[in-house]
Amino acid sequence: MTRRPVQGRAAPDRAPAGGPLGEPALFSGGVLRNQRVAAGLYELLLAVPDAGDPPRPGQFVSLVLESGVAQPEFEGLEGPLLRRPFSVAGFVQARGRRRLKLLYASVGRITRRMAALVPGANIGLLGPLGTPFPLEVPEPILLVGGGRGIAPLLYLGETLACRGRAFALVYGARRGAEMLPAGQLPGGSIWLATEDGARGRRGTVLDVLDGLRLEAPTVMACGPHGMLASVAGWSAARGAACWVSVEAVFGCGTGLCGGCAIPAAGKPPDFLWACRQGPVLPAESVDWERWNASDL
Amino acid sequence: MTCDLSTDLGPLGLANPVMNASGTFGYGDEWPRLCNTAVLGAIVTKTLTLEPRAGNPPPRLQETPSGLLNSIGLQNVGVTAFLAEHLSALRALRPPVIASVGGASAEEFAAVVERLEAGALEAYELNVSCPNVAQGGLSFGRSPGETARVVRGVRRVTQRPLFVKLTPNVTDIVAIGRAALDEGATGLTAVNTFLGMEIDLERSRPRFGRVGAGLSGPAIRPLALYRIWELARSLDCPLIGAGGIVTARDAAAFMMAGATAVQVGTATLRDPARPAALVTELATFAEARGLARIRDLVASLEGLRDVP
Structure with a gap:
């Protein structure tokens, strides 16, 4: 059972790069799919701009549900003030298109509203943020x-x-x-x-x-x-x-x-x-x- | 028509009136591209103390309707590490640097400023208003005498512009401001956070270890605006407005009430580029109203200095 390389399902064009972490960016994500994958657990698939550093495994993005990058007309009472962080659960880059996958449990004010997002909706994202898992480590x-x-x-x-x-x-x-x-x-x-x-x-x-x-x-x-x-x-x-x-x-x-x-x-x-x-x-x-x- | 955004805080000239608020922007050099820090009127550092401070045990945050309670406790690397590790990066960005200074005693405030005198920075903001520390902080800012003592000690060691950040948790904010000005403060920043608390109902105890925590964000904007108005009516000095400012309309209101400059704090946590975006939005706002100079907005509220 050990030391057996496993087969990947969705192989991206480019694996996340090593080297120093870049600076995060503000961008918007378009909802492609938002579905329940288990009791109280949802998967959100987003189309994101093909720019900036791809996220590395372990990094996260921080989101607001309001569309757009900046929110000049931000009204505090419209929703929670702070962003919410989500680990990147999947990322694919192919033919100049990027797809970002988030997995979330519908437990709070933001995540309950996330569960109601429909394809075509846009949300605001900030990332990639935080430290990644190291990949050059002893196996298995x-x-x-x-x-x-x-x-x-x-x-x-x-x-x-x-x-x-x-x-x-x-x-x-x-x-x-x-x-x-x-x-x-x-x-x-x-x-x-x-x-x-x-x-x-x-x-x-x-x-x-x-x-x-x-x-x-x-x-x-x-x-x-x-x-x-x-x-x-x-x-x-x-x-x-x-x-x-x-x-x-x-x-x-x-x-x-x-x-x-x-x-x-x-x-x-x-x-x-x-x-x-x-x-x-x-x-x-x-x-x-x-x-x-x-x-x- | 292009609006001239430049403004003066006493001897300190700013390209525009927008700066970040201390404590919500790190040391100021963290994310120069993400935040577009170079376009700000000034950069205010996290509050610096003589020795590094670990800050308060978690939890440190609680979101509230349109606001945020924090109990960070002035976690910082200390003045020595700031000079060695952050100031040159800050300097490489264009804006003037205002060092926020804290201390558990009047002597510590003076000692921190004395250390910073060796650094290439433009001004100081004395944080005599942090609600989250046991010594110094709010206990100084609530007393005209203690505030005066802190400012007096710092004035002995610097000729640089000196702003005193006031707490709103007092009966008479004007008396505290006047005490600071009488000892040579250049101007005043108003306001720091409002004391608040939250109770963890499941555990039947306060959310924060120190019970009280500082409330910031859009929730306090009208409260902060009133404090600036109160100060502007009675005192003749540069005022820096802070408290829930997010948009150009917010900033303009503070300026009309008497603020020469404004700080963006909690909004930066949601959108790190918010202070920089506000510079552009303020220009658009002023131009739409045919303002040639943003400084003409300052204290322009009709009847501001009339006796009620």
Whole structure:
């Protein structure tokens, strides 16, 4: 089951470039498709301009539902004031056209309105933002996703598949109904866990990891921070390098406000900005104990 | 007709009246292209303290209707790292640089400014109004005597233009402003955030560790506008308006009420290019009204200085 390169489904013309991260841009996205893919989980496919740096796996975009790039006629009461960040769940560039895929759970004021977006609508985007997952790492790479935390791992998995890299996926959710269909998951080696036992093993991704007979020198995870803390601990105990994609309440998403602080390991009371120093962070750079204690 | 957007804050000439508000624009050098920072009238840095500050434990933000509560707690790299790592990049952009200065004591304010005197920057904005720190901040800005002491100490170490950023969380904002001017402040910035709070109903406790947090954004615009009007009626000094400004109409209202310049804060979090876009929009607004000079808008509100 290990060291088997998996087949990618949608191979882009150009894999995301390496090198230094470019400056993000404001642009608009045209809704091509917006569909429910699981209970409370939606996939939004956007046509975006063929300009600027393509997003790399792990990076995110920040959106407002009002169309256009700037909003000179912005009226505060029309909707939430702040943008909302979403991990890039897929990106394809072919024949001068770019498609951006976002996966979102309909849980809040913005995401409930997102669920009502119809093809032809335009939304405002800012990105790509944040740090990407490193790609030049020892294989096989174990991807671990919890709930809607699967989003960045979809794009990461497709990218790894395109590059012929060996990886496997552990994916968990509370209920089977909230889980993406198997056909939409990247890679050939996939283990599932659900708390209701409807799909895969009954339990959490940690239960799968504990029973896993796979020597993975690299782990990349995204999900609730409690899950990330456990995956970080599991990885450390096995000497695996672990990267996590963290979620926090963002003000700006660009490192301008300092609102998305999470506790940094080392000398308290230092903080990392989830939007700019993250969202992808080496697991050991986070103080998981302090984060868990903060009840965020 | 093209409108002349230039304006003067005392001895400090600006190409236009638009700047960013401290704390919502990083150090000012983060995203020069995304923000088009070079077109601003001035750039205001994040508040700098003598030593690096980690800031407050999370949570630090709570969105409110048309507003934002924050409890960042003056997280910053400290004045030494600012001079070494940010000032030259800021300098490479054209606009004048205004360093926002904070401190837990009057002595710290003076010490920070003394360090910054070695740097190529144009002016200072003293943050005696941050609601999110235990020492300094709001406790200074609520007292005319303490405000005077901070300004006096800073005036001893600099001849550069000095603006004092006022808190609206006082009974008489004019008294605080007058105390600052009496000690040699060049002008006043009004306002910093309004104190507010939020309760986490599920956990039956305040959302923020310090309970109180600073409210900003369009929600406070009329409140801030009234403070500028109050200051302009009583004091003769350059005023910088801040509080919920998003559009050219917002900026024009603050200028009519007496502001010579305006700052865009929370709107920048939604749209990082908003301050730069406002420069263009303000020109369009002024030209549509046949204004030859934007400075003619300042304090143009009829009856502004009449006794009520």
